Structure formats: structure tokens, C-alpha cells
Amino acid sequence: MPQFGTQQEELREIQRRLTILKIALLAIVGLLALRLWDLQVRDGAYYRDLSENNRTRAVILEPARGLIYDRHGVLLANNVPSFGLYVTLEDVKDRKALVEGLVGLIGVDEAALRKKLSERGSKLLPRKLKDGLSLREAALIESHRLDLPGVMIQADSQRNYPSGPILAHVLGYVGQVSAEQLEKSESQELHQGSMVGQYGVEKAYDRFLRGQAGQKVIEVDALGHEKRTVSVEKPAAGDDLYLSIDLRLQRLAEELLGDEAGAIVALDPTNGEVLALASRPSFDPNVLSRELTAKQWDAIVQNDSHPLTNRATQGQYPPGSTFKIVMATAALESHTITPSTKIRCVGGFPFGRRVYKDWKAGGHGFMDVTQALVESCDVFFYTVGQRMGIDMIADFADQFGLGQETGVELPSERTGIVPSTAWKAKAKGQPWLPGETISAAIGQGYVTVTPMQMAHLMATVANDGVSFRPRIVRAVMERASGLVHEVPTVPHGKLAVAPETLALIKEALAGVVTRGTAARARSTLVSIAGKTGTAQTAALRTGPERDIPKRLRDHAWFVSYAPVDAPRIAVAVLVEHMGHGGSAAAPLAKQIIEAFVRYERAEPKLAGRPDAERPEGLELAMQEAR
Amino acid sequence: MIDRVMDSRELDSFDWQFLAVTAAILSLGVLSIYSVTHAQAGAGLPLYVKQVLWILVGCAAFLAMLVVDYHKIARWSYVLYGLILILLLVVLAAGKTSRGAQRWIPMGPFAFQPSEFAKLVLILVLATYYAHAPREGWIQRVVLPGLLMMPGLLLILKQPDLGSGLSFLAIYAALLLVVGMRSKAMGILLLFAVMLFPFAWELLWGALHDYQRERIMTFLDPAYDTGGKGYHALQSRIAIGSGELLGKGLHGGTQSQLKFLPEGHTDFVFAVFAEEWGFLGTLLVLALFLGLLMLSLEIALKAKDVLGALLAAGIVGMLGFCLMVNIGMTAGLLPIVGIPLPLMSYGGSAVVTTMAALGLLLNIKRRRLTLFY
Numbered sequence: 001m002p003q004f005g006t007q008q009e010e011l012r013e014i015q016r017r018l019t020i021l022k023i024a025l026l027a028i029v030g031l032l033a034l035r036l037w038d039l040q041v042r043d044g045a046y047y048r049d050l051s052e053n054n055r056t057r058a059v060i061l062e063p064a065r066g067l068i069y070d071r072h073g074v075l076l077a078n079n080v081p082s083f084g085l086y087v088t089l090e091d092v093k094d095r096k097a098l099v100e101g102l103v104g105l106i107g108v109d110e111a112a113l114r115k116k117l118s119e120r121g122s123k124l125l126p127r128k129l130k131d132g133l134s135l136r137e138a139a140l141i142e143s144h145r146l147d148l149p150g151v152m153i154q155a156d157s158q159r160n161y162p163s164g165p166i167l168a169h170v171l172g173y174v175g176q177v178s179a180e181q182l183e184k185s186e187s188q189e190l191h192q193g194s195m196v197g198q199y200g201v202e203k204a205y206d207r208f209l210r211g212q213a214g215q216k217v218i219e220v221d222a223l224g225h226e227k228r229t230v231s232v233e234k235p236a237a238g239d240d241l242y243l244s245i246d247l248r249l250q251r252l253a254e255e256l257l258g259d260e261a262g263a264i265v266a267l268d269p270t271n272g273e274v275l276a277l278a279s280r281p282s283f284d285p286n287v288l289s290r291e292l293t294a295k296q297w298d299a300i301v302q303n304d305s306h307p308l309t310n311r312a313t314q315g316q317y318p319p320g321s322t323f324k325i326v327m328a329t330a331a332l333e334s335h336t337i338t339p340s341t342k343i344r345c346v347g348g349f350p351f352g353r354r355v356y357k358d359w360k361a362g363g364h365g366f367m368d369v370t371q372a373l374v375e376s377c378d379v380f381f382y383t384v385g386q387r388m389g390i391d392m393i394a395d396f397a398d399q400f401g402l403g404q405e406t407g408v409e410l411p412s413e414r415t416g417i418v419p420s421t422a423w424k425a426k427a428k429g430q431p432w433l434p435g436e437t438i439s440a441a442i443g444q445g446y447v448t449v450t451p452m453q454m455a456h457l458m459a460t461v462a463n464d465g466v467s468f469r470p471r472i473v474r475a476v477m478e479r480a481s482g483l484v485h486e487v488p489t490v491p492h493g494k495l496a497v498a499p500e501t502l503a504l505i506k507e508a509l510a511g512v513v514t515r516g517t518a519a520r521a522r523s524t525l526v527s528i529a530g531k532t533g534t535a536q537t538a539a540l541r542t543g544p545e546r547d548i549p550k551r552l553r554d555h556a557w558f559v560s561y562a563p564v565d566a567p568r569i570a571v572a573v574l575v576e577h578m579g580h581g582g583s584a585a586a587p588l589a590k591q592i593i594e595a596f597v598r599y600e601r602a603e604p605k606l607a608g609r610p611d612a613e614r615p616e617g618l619e620l621a622m623q624e625a626r
Numbered sequence: 627m628i629d630r631v632m633d634s635r636e637l638d639s640f641d642w643q644f645l646a647v648t649a650a651i652l653s654l655g656v657l658s659i660y661s662v663t664h665a666q667a668g669a670g671l672p673l674y675v676k677q678v679l680w681i682l683v684g685c686a687a688f689l690a691m692l693v694v695d696y697h698k699i700a701r702w703s704y705v706l707y708g709l710i711l712i713l714l715l716v717v718l719a720a721g722k723t724s725r726g727a728q729r730w731i732p733m734g735p736f737a738f739q740p741s742e743f744a745k746l747v748l749i750l751v752l753a754t755y756y757a758h759a760p761r762e763g764w765i766q767r768v769v770l771p772g773l774l775m776m777p778g779l780l781l782i783l784k785q786p787d788l789g790s791g792l793s794f795l796a797i798y799a800a801l802l803l804v805v806g807m808r809s810k811a812m813g814i815l816l817l818f819a820v821m822l823f824p825f826a827w828e829l830l831w832g833a834l835h836d837y838q839r840e841r842i843m844t845f846l847d848p849a850y851d852t853g854g855k856g857y858h859a860l861q862s863r864i865a866i867g868s869g870e871l872l873g874k875g876l877h878g879g880t881q882s883q884l885k886f887l888p889e890g891h892t893d894f895v896f897a898v899f900a901e902e903w904g905f906l907g908t909l910l911v912l913a914l915f916l917g918l919l920m921l922s923l924e925i926a927l928k929a930k931d932v933l934g935a936l937l938a939a940g941i942v943g944m945l946g947f948c949l950m951v952n953i954g955m956t957a958g959l960l961p962i963v964g965i966p967l968p969l970m971s972y973g974g975s976a977v978v979t980t981m982a983a984l985g986l987l988l989n990i991k992r993r994r995l996t997l998f999y
Binding site for chain 1: 929
């Protein structure tokens with residue numbers, strides 16, 4: 001074999017060179033091992049985190065909001081099932097397609113959708129795009145889920161107010177937490193999409209009603225589809241509230257006001273409980289608690305009749321002649337007059353260059369303080385007012401709680417104004433004018449009050465000067481334990497007024513109904529004490545009432561309590577632009593009081609513990625919560 | 627009688643170690659394919675069962691390549707090359723298109739990928755060429771074998787199958803390395819390569835498909851498009867890295883089970899394995915492959931003739947290149963090109979080709995004894 005030698009030579013050369021291949025292979029495997037050490041050991045924890053985030057999504061489980069009952073266990077606010085549309089941005093690969101898809105499927109507002117998508121917030125947490133989806137819409141989206149990665153339909157609940165607009169101003173409404181609220185809330189367990197109380201009791205007691213959100217960690221695949229549940233932390237339902245409101249009385253109060261603007265407040269003078277608190281016009285909290293379009297919201301906010309203003313606690317009106325209760329007390333207590341002091345009314349009170357008129361053209365003749373209250377004589381109070389001076393009047397008005405919040409649990413309560421020389425210097429930068437005292441003496445001029453303050457004032461008088469802070473919530477029931485925490489009665493103070501003085505005032509107030517200006521409040525069922533008021537809204541008026549445009553007409557007041565000898569209810573009625581209190585407001589108060597007395601006689605036990613009449617639905621809800 | 631003696635000698639020399647390593651790698655591959663696809667409800671046989679069937683086919687190919695003298699096989703190499711070129715043309719004309727590339731010839735429930743077999747055929751062709759070619763002259767040593775490779779390479783790149791194309795080049799380079807190209811010649815070739823690089827790059831870049839360019843771009847800049855092409859690279863790194871030291875256990879790989887990692891049973895099977903078995907597992911796989919390569923090199927070193935040594939070197943080069951590129955790309959060291967991990971990735975053509983190559987290796991080992999008869 002001639003080539004054998006060279007073949008063998010070449011073979012040896014090849015085999016020598018194979019060492020290079022060997023070294024190369026060892027180097028490659030070594031390099032790969034180093035790289036794998038890098039990935040798996042050195043940075044392993046980092047990649048482990050990445051893979052966890054890859055596959056898990058935390059879904060907030062909304063807690064069931066606490067229920068709200070009236071004093072007899074009638075349901076005022078509950079939750080109804082609803083479907084919410086959620087999206088996890090992390091899983092959305094193509095936002096444009098998502099928006100187009102959703103708009104095509106359920107006709108959501110495109111601009112609003114875009115805004116929600118671009119809001120700040122976690123990409124890993126689902127955000128709510130829309131709530132209150134119909135079953136059909138939810139099913140439609142569910143059936144297109146594969147085309148809409150990251151989109152989820154979650155059954156959640158929607159706040160529901162079975163009585164609709166009745167009691168809306170007390171209950172308030174709920175809404176999605178705003179960006180500002182989220183920032184302010186610090187560690188209050190609020191998160192994007194949380195429903196929080198935005199008004200009324202819902203807002204004031206939000207931290208009780210809200211409950212605690214739970215969390216479900218789900219495993220998702222690369223398309224964001226749920227694979228399995230990793231862990232569940234159950235939400236804790238919010239606490240239930242029992243209000244002191246009697247829904248029947250409330251309904252009656254709102255019906256009595258009807259289409260008129262105004263407010264009615266009924267209190268239990270023995271403990272400050274609010275039995276009814278009506279403000280008209282009202283709104284439907286069911287509508288406000290759902291997602292509103294900008295147009296719907298504007299229609300409510302920009303409505304001329306201000307349905308969102310709670311006239312009972314935020315409406316500030318001149319008290320008119322109802323202020324004479326304060327005046328009479330002040331005059332007697334300051335010894336400006338005695339019970340037998342008589343002042344002659346000739347129908348006008350000359351002061352400076354003006355004559356301040358009495359409402360009764362010919363005058364009332366000689367009047368003592370009792371008669372002056374019963375017949376609402378203006379000249380009598382002009383006179384004593386002028387003798388006392390504004391600062392003494394203001395002292396007593398302060399004692400009665402005017403010019404300050406009553407402390408009822410509703411948000412944004414207004415204080416009204418008790419004018420004084422100091423107040424005017426501060427508020428207007430001007431000295432007090434003596435003529436202004438004359439106006440103030442009959443509850444005009446700068447004096448303003450809220451209906452809530454006047455009801456509180458009457459409750460204080462009815463309860464012989466001992467007052468309690470008005471309150472709407474009687475008890476909070478913990479969902480988890482079933483424990484009922486009664487909200488304590490908070491003493492508000494005691495008038496520094498002699499019992500004889502209060503006795504005289506009370507006798508006079510009873511007289512107002514039996515023989516004075518409030519004849520239309522006279523009841524065959526129960527004895528009622530009260531005071532009428534007509535609050536002027538325009539300074540210059542000519543001609544008979546009916547010729548004046550309605551928006552300039554006087555407000556009608558009637559403040560009252562009953563029964564006269566052992567008061568159980570105090571009622572303040574204000575009807576805007578309805579003229580005289582005796583004719584427009586007194587009959588309303590009478591009907592409220594009569595209804596209250598009838599209810600109380602029919603079911604005396606119901607005044608007992610708030611949970612005495614726990615409804616069946618509550619038991620079920622509690623079982624669910626556990 | 628003589629036959630019997632030879633048989634017993636053969637049995638003694640039969641490389642059980644080699645077989646055990648091969649079987650171990652195949653098993654880990656089937657296990658990983660099972661793990662990543664077991665939950666998938668699909669029509670027909672589960673993928674891991676199909677893979678086992680392919681391995682059985684591979685065993686037949688292994689035995690066939692073991693039994694017939696490799697010199698006889700080499701004699702048929704040009705014919706085989708011709709057949710493969712025809713098949714590659716058939717692929718281009720009538721092949722099955724999948725993910726933008728036309729690589730498969732459908733065969734009932736299976737599909738057959740000629741470009742895989744082409745690699746082994748190329749090894750045969752080049753080794754046969756060198757065994758008979760004059761030992762001098764760079765045209766004979768470098769240019770002619772290069773031209774020999776060209777038709778196959780071009781047809782494969784046309785599919786396009788960048789991975790197989792690169793394998794072709796790797797086989798060519800490995801053989802050039804061992805056939806004793808002089809260091810001067812090697813230097814000149816390198817110089818040419820460097821000088822021609824910008825020009826070649828331009829040509830190559832222009833010839834690449836958009837997705838190939840994107841892959842290279844995402845390799846050079848991983849933040850290029852994480853949602854798109856960089857997705858594979860990132861998810862693969864996450865899968866491997868999150869396995870940490872001990873792994874997440876069988877079926878525990880969330881990256882692959884939840885389909886964050888695409889193609890977990892084929893090109894990215896190593897990432898699946900790495901996620902479930904951790905660093906200790908990946909070391910095991912590397913050790914097995916290193917063992918296989920070293921045993922193969924041993925065969926090359928002890929081959930009785932040039933043909934055997936070159937065939938073995940070509941196979942080692944091919945396996946080593948696939949190992950490096952596949953693990954390199956899953957671990958984020960190299961751009962993503964479609965190269966399966968030998969013996970582990972799902973895919974009949976690749977498994978059968980690799981097992982045939984291993985059969986050929988043992989054939990070479992066995993024949994070295996015949997020298998003395």
C-alpha cells in the first residue's frame with residue numbers, strides 16, 4: 001500500500017489537530033456552565049421574582065358594604081349583584097384594539113375609556129373600567145375574552161337604595177374613590193376603584209360601612225387568562241348601621257314638602273335622635289352611586305334648584321319670628337323685662353328716620369312677653385331688642401346653639417350667622433349700626449339659621465334647657481361579631497336659664513298654637529307648642545303677596561314640639577318662598593307630629609333596642625359574611 | 627469462527643458508556659417534553675409519545691449506521707447528497723410552511739425535515755472528499771469543498787433555515803480545522819474574512835428576512851422590543867434563571883407550563899428543563915453532553931483512517947455547535963436562531979439524524995479493530 005504512509009501521516013496530523021477541537025469544546029461547555037451559574041444562582045432570585053410577576057395577578061375582592069337600616073329595621077341601603085369590567089394593563093398588548101373591541105361590544109364611551117386606561121396606577125392590578133354591566137353585556141364580553149387579553153368580568157355589588165330619593169340627603173351616595181381621596185387616605189386601605197361614601201351618612205360612617213378588602217391571587221397564563229387560584233384572603237364585610245330615622249315619618253315629611261323647596265327636621269328632644277330629616281328637592285342616590293356621564297353629573301350639579309344641597313343642615317335662612325323665642329328668653333334672663341312688663345304696640349316702631357313696621361297694621365296694643373310671643377308682636381321685640389343691644393342678644397343665641405354646628409353626623413354642616421359687633425367688625429370691617437339690632441330682634445337682617453339648628457333649639461326648650469347633640473346613627477353592628485354598639489347620647493349642654501323663664505316660654509309657645517298665629521297646627525290628637533316665622537327674602541316689597549314673583553316671596557317657618565307637657569318630638573319646618581309660617585309651615589308640622597304620635601301609640605316597644613327587630617335578611621347576610 | 631471471535635471482541639469493545647450517556651440525554655428530553663406538553667389537549671398522540679416513537683425510528687437508523695461499514699456508506703455519499711438536494715428542492719416547491727419558513731415535507735401525522743438529514747450527509751460528503759483529495763493546494767483543500775457545500779447551503783437558507791445553514795458552515799469550519807489547513811493558510815483565510823466582512827455583512831443582512839434581522843437586533847439590544855421578538859429571549863432567560871439552584875420540580879415550571887415561554891418543547895426545551903431542574907440539573911445536562919462529545923472525540927482520535935477521523939470530527943463539530951448555539955441562545959448569550967438541542971428537543975428529523983450520526987460514530991470505533999485482519 002503505497003499511500004499507507006502518507007495516509008497514516010495525515011491521520012496523525014488530523015488527530016493532533018483534534019486537540020484544538022477538544023479545547024474549544026471544553027471552553028464552550030465551561031462558558032455555558034458559567035453563564036448558567038450567572039442566571040440560575042447569582043441572579044436566580046431576581047428571575048424568580050420576574051417569573052412570579054409573570055404568572056400571578058392580585059385581584060382585589062371588594063368587601064360587601066355594610067347595610068343601613070332605619071330605627072325599626074327597615075332596609076334603607078343594601079347591595080345588589082352587578083358586573084364590573086376590569087382590565088389588567090400588564091396583559092394588554094394592544095390598547096387600541098382593546099378600546100375598539102370594547103366600544104364595539106358594549107358601546108362604552110370611548111373618551112372615558114381612554115382616560116381610565118391612561119390614569120396612573122399599577123399595571124399589575126386590575127382596574128375597573130365600568131360597572132353596572134348588564135347580564136347581556138357581561139356575557140358578550142365573556143364570550144369575546146380570548147380577543148380581549150387582560151379583560152375580566154367580575155361579579156361585584158352595587159349600592160342600592162330601595163327607597164330611591166326618599167332620605168337621599170341623609171344616606172348620601174357612594175362613588176369610586178377619587179385620585180385625591182386616594183392620596184389623602186394614607187393607610188386607610190383604599191385602593192383604585194374602591195367605592196367610598198361621597199355624601200351623607202355613607203360618607204360620615206364610611207370607615208364602618210366600607211369593610212376590609214380581601215385579595216385573591218390568581219395564576220394567569222401568557223395571555224392573562226386565569227388558570228387557578230393561588231390564595232384567597234376573604235374580604236370582611238362592613239358594619240351595619242341602624243339609623244334613628246323612622247322611614248315612615250321621613251316619607252311623610254318628604255311628601256308634605258312635595259315639589260316645594262324646603263326642609264323638615266324632627267328630633268327626639270330626650271336624646272337628640274333625628275327622627276326625620278327631609279330636604280327637597282332631592283335626588284336619586286341610585287343614579288349617583290353608579291357611573292355617571294359628565295352630562296348626567298352636570299344636570300344634577302348645575303340644576304337651579306340645587307338638589308344636592310341639604311337644606312336641613314346647609315340651608316341658611318333668616319329665622320324670622322321664630323327668633324323671638326331667643327329674644328324673649330334673653331329679655332327675661334337679662335332682666336330687661338319682667339314677665340309682667342307691658343309694651344304698647346301701635347303697629348310701628350320709630351327709630352332714627354325710619355319707622356319699623358309691625359306685621360299687624362293697626363298694632364297689637366299693650367303686650368306682655370307671653371302675649372307678644374303668642375301673637376308674634378314685632379314692636380314688642382323691636383323695643384326689647386333695642387334695650388338689650390346686639391351683643392346681649394348674640395350671647396343668648398349662642399347659648400341656644402345658633403351660629404354653630406349642631407354636630408349632627410352629616411358632612412359640611414353650615415353654621416348660620418349670629419351677628420354681633422365683633423362679628424360685623426370681623427366679617428364686614430364695619431361698626432354695628434343700632435338700626436340693625438331692630439332687624440335682628442325679629443330674626444331678620446344678618447341673622448341666619450339652619451332648620452337643623454331650629455329643631456335643635458326647640459328640642460332644647462322642650463327638654464327644659466338640657467340639650468343633646470343631634471345624631472342620626474343609633475347603633476353600629478359589627479358584621480364579624482354581631483355585636484351592637486349603641487352610639488352614645490352626647491349631652492350638648494344646658495341653658496343657663498331660670499326654670500321659671502323656660503316655663504313661661506313653653507306656656508307661651510303652647511299658646512301660639514291654641515290661641516295665636518299657629519291655629520293651623522292645632523291638633524285634636526296631641527297638644528302642640530310652636531312658633532311661626534316668616535322670613536323676608538327681599539327688603540323692598542309692595543303690593544299683595546300673590547303679585548310678587550315666587551323667588552322673592554318670604555320663607556315660611558314653623559318650629560314646634562309635642563306633647564306640650566312631656567315632649568317626645570321637636571319639629572322644624574321651613575318651606576322656601578311660601579309666605580307665612582302659620583299657613584304654609586304649621587300644618588306640615590302638625591301632620592308630622594300626629595303621625596309620630598300615632599306610630600308611637602301603635603307600637604310602643606319599637607322605641608327599644610335597635611336590634612329588637614332584626615330582619616331575616618340580616619341573618620342571611622351575616623351567615624354569608626362568615 | 628472468525629466471525630464469532632470478532633463478535634465477542636466487538637461486544638467487549640462496544641461502548642456501553644456511550645450508549646448510557648445517549649440514553650440519559652434522550653430520557654431527559656422526553657421528560658421535559660412530557661412536562662411541558664402533558665396538559666395540552668390536542669388531537670392525536672401526545673408529543674412525548676411521538677418523540678418516543680421517533681426515538682425508536684432513531685434506534686433503527688442507529689443500528690443501520692452501525693452495521694454497514696462506513697466505507698460503504700461513504701461510497702454512497704455523493705448519491706445521498708444528490709438525493710438530499712432533490713428533497714430540499716421538493717421542500718421549496720411543495721413543503722409545509724410553518725412560522726414563515728418552509729422546512730417540512732408532510733408524511734401522514736409526521737413531518738420530515740430534509741435540512742436536518744442534510745447535515746449528516748454534508749459530513750459524509752466532505753469527509754469522503756477529503757479522504758481522497760490531494761493534500762496540497764488551498765483550492766483543493768478550501769475552495770472546492772466550499773463549492774461542494776454551496777448548493778445545499780443555499781437551498782437551506784432559501785427556506786429559510788438559518789440554524790441549519792449555520793450548522794453547515796460549522797461543519798465545514800470544523801473539518802477545515804482538522805484537515806490540517808496550514809496556519810499560514812488559516813491566517814490568510816481569516817484576513818480575507820475580516821476584509822470581506824463589511825461587504826459580506828451587507829450581503830447577508832440584505833438576504834435576511836425581517837424576523838431574522840429583528841432577532842439579531844434584539845440580541846444586540848435586548849430592550850429593542852420586549853413585547854415582540856425580544857419576548858422569547860427574555861422569557862427564556864426568566865425561565866432558566868428562576869429555576870435557581872434546585873429548580874421548581876417536574877411540572878413546576880410556571881414559565882413553561884403557563885406558556886410564557888413559547889416553543890418549550892422544541893428549541894427551548896433546555897429552558898424548560900433548566901426551570902424545573904435548576905442549576906444542578908443544567909450541570910448534569912452539560913456534563914452528559916460533554917461526556918458524549920469527549921467519547922466521540924476519543925473515537926476520532928482512535929479512528930483507523932482519515933475518513934473515520936474526519937467523519938467523527940464532523941459529527942463532534944456538528945453536535946458541539948448545536949449544543950453551543952442552542953444553550954447559548956436560550957441563556958441569552960447568542961441570538962435566537964432555530965437550532966434544536968441534540969437528542970432533547972422534540973422533532974423526529976433531528977432525533978433520527980443525531981442517532982444515525984451516533985451509530986456512525988460507533989461504526990468507526992468498531993472498524994478500527996478490523997485493521998488488523
